Amino acid sequence: QSDLTQPASVSGSPxxxxxxxCTGSNNDIGTYNYVSWYQQHPGKAPKLIIYEVSxxxxxxxxxxxxxxxxxxxxxxxxxxxxDDESHYYCGSYAAGSPLHVVFGxxxxxxxx
Amino acid sequence: DxxxxxxxxxxxxxxxxxxxxxxxxxxxxxxxALSWVRQAPGKGLEWVAAIDAAxxxxxxxxxxxxxxxxxxxxxxxxxxxxxxxxxxxxxxxxYCAKGKRVLKxxxxxxxxxxxxxxVSS
Numbered sequence: 001q002s003d004l005t006q007p008a009s010v011s012g013s014p015x016x017x018x019x020x021x022c023t024g025s026n027n028d029i030g031t032y033n034y035v036s037w038y039q040q041h042p043g044k045a046p047k048l049i050i051y052e053v054s055x056x057x058x059x060x061x062x063x064x065x066x067x068x069x070x071x072x073x074x075x076x077x078x079x080x081x082x083d084d085e086s087h088y089y090c091g092s093y094a095a096g097s098p099l100h101v102v103f104g105x106x107x108x109x110x111x112x
Numbered sequence: 113d114x115x116x117x118x119x120x121x122x123x124x125x126x127x128x129x130x131x132x133x134x135x136x137x138x139x140x141x142x143x144x145a146l147s148w149v150r151q152a153p154g155k156g157l158e159w160v161a162a163i164d165a166a167x168x169x170x171x172x173x174x175x176x177x178x179x180x181x182x183x184x185x186x187x188x189x190x191x192x193x194x195x196x197x198x199x200x201x202x203x204x205x206x207y208c209a210k211g212k213r214v215l216k217x218x219x220x221x222x223x224x225x226x227x228x229x230x231v232s233s
Binding site: 034046047048051052057098101103104 | 156171
């Protein structure tokens with residue numbers, strides 16, 4: 001069982017938009033603006049696509065966006081493309097001493 | 113370009129030990145905190161441990177505290193993870209990951225390709 005809760009799977013057709021939720025608590029997402037999202041293709045290392053809730057690293061498509069409300073963060077992918085089919089993980093700092101990091105269980109995105 | 117190259121993974125019996133290594137290049141090594149993150153076969157990501165840029169302060173996930181030890185050598189640009197008292201549920205691909213901002217553990221902006229630890233008799 002993961003500390004952050006994500007849907008196991010989502011799907012969408014090419015060109016559509018989808019949103020993946022990541023629900024935590026007052027101890028992590030609700031306290032810190034350090035939510036990040038990672039894309040992981042099969043057999044590959046995770047890739048940072050969103051950091052600090054809504055920032056995109058250089059080179060990441062503007063079709064990826066992030067937001068947060070209360071204890072829930074969201075990743076939206078617009079204009080779905082075949083290559084977006086992948087696993088997506090959210091992560092956050094978690095409150096308490098000492099510092100620790102928590103991840104969601106991951107969401108498999110299928111592009112129909 | 114940032115490069116992180118893990119090594120040291122192996123098949124080991126329950127109760128055994130290993131030393132994982134991560135060779136880093138392409139950035140000012142002693143400016144950045146580093147972490148180990150693992151992924152069991154077919155499962156999600158689990159943060160294991162982190163160490164600050166100076167190598168003074170360490171942090172551990174609850175499932176490994178007391179059994180794993182993270183360390184670094186800022187002269188050799190190397191990160192290490194000593195894994196002891198291994199259990200079957202420690203079986204995973206172990207990634208080395210770099211903090212994005214100077215002196216911040218999280219988020220992770222660069223990852224290695226991982227080294228596989230398999231615990232089985």
